[in-house]
Amino acid sequence: MTGRVDAVLFDWGGTLTPWHSLDLVAQWYPYAQVYDAARAKELAQRLFDAEESIWQRQRATGGAAGTGNLERVFEIAGIDTGSWQHAEAMEAYLEGWDPHTHTDPDVVPTFQALRADGIRVGVLSNTMWPREHHENVFERDGVLHLIDGAVYTSETVSGKPHADAFHAAMAAVGATDPARVVFVGDRPWDDVHGAQQVGMRAILVPHSDIPLHQQMPVDVTPDAVVHRLGEVLDVVRGWNSGA
Numbered sequence: 159m160t161g162r163v164d165a166v167l168f169d170w171g172g173t174l175t176p177w178h179s180l181d182l183v184a185q186w187y188p189y190a191q192v193y194d195a196a197r198a199k200e201l202a203q204r205l206f207d208a209e210e211s212i213w214q215r216q217r218a219t220g221g222a223a224g225t226g227n228l229e230r231v232f233e234i235a236g237i238d239t240g241s242w243q244h245a246e247a248m249e250a251y252l253e254g255w256d257p258h259t260h261t262d263p264d265v266v267p268t269f270q271a272l273r274a275d276g277i278r279v280g281v282l283s284n285t286m287w288p289r290e291h292h293e294n295v296f297e298r299d300g301v302l303h304l305i306d307g308a309v310y311t312s313e314t315v316s317g318k319p320h321a322d323a324f325h326a327a328m329a330a331v332g333a334t335d336p337a338r339v340v341f342v343g344d345r346p347w348d349d350v351h352g353a354q355q356v357g358m359r360a361i362l363v364p365h366s367d368i369p370l371h372q373q374m375p376v377d378v379t380p381d382a383v384v385h386r387l388g389e390v391l392d393v394v395r396g397w398n399s400g401a
């Protein structure tokens with residue numbers, strides 16, 4: 159085992175916010191109905207296809223080609239992002255996601271306890287959403303002030319599992335030694351493999367029903383598995399008591 163843990167980094171979807179199995183085409187309907195009601199069904203499919211093409215490339219390149227941002231989705235789908243319809247449609251899109259963004263109730267006490275132990279807390283999310291939206295969600299749920307640094311791949315060149323994404327997240331919380339950093343996530347390839355390949359320890363939260371086409375074949379053994387986020391604290395304290 160390695161040094162004392164002084165930073166814990168968390169994935170967002172399926173980790174800090176519990177996994178919901180969603181019809182990702184349907185998630186674009188609220189947008190499409192506002193932008194072009196007459197062709198909403200076709201438009202929702204086109205937006206989903208644009209989004210999915212980016213995710214496919216991100217997976218195929220091991221995260222070297224990042225997630226990009228929603229602007230890229232709209233560009234591929236031929237949306238006029240300068241239009242008033244787009245501005246209103248974006249509000250409908252984000253509202254449609256709201257019920258699926260709620261923070262796990264274990265997060266606030268866990269972050270508070272980690273920080274009380276002198277451990278920095280960070281977030282690294284493969285996401286196309288703007289930072290502002292993620293921060294609004296964290297603010298709504300009383301979490302934002304407990305986060306020392308966050309990397310959203312809508313702002314970066316690469317995404318998980320690429321090493322650059324993990325190094326950026328370390329830098330965001332001021333950590334320099336990956337042997338003293340723990341990563342917590344729900345995906346064996348993106349999160350566990352990604353973190354371990356840069357020398358971090360990885361904790362898996364195995365409750366997400368990740369769609370088969372999003373799963374990458376990988377043979378990894380997480381350093382720990384937890385069934386509730388609150389257990390992350392026990393695992394980290396256990397490691398630190400032996401360090």
Ligand SMILES: [Mg+2]
Nearest residue numbers: 169171172344
């Ligand atoms: Mg996740």
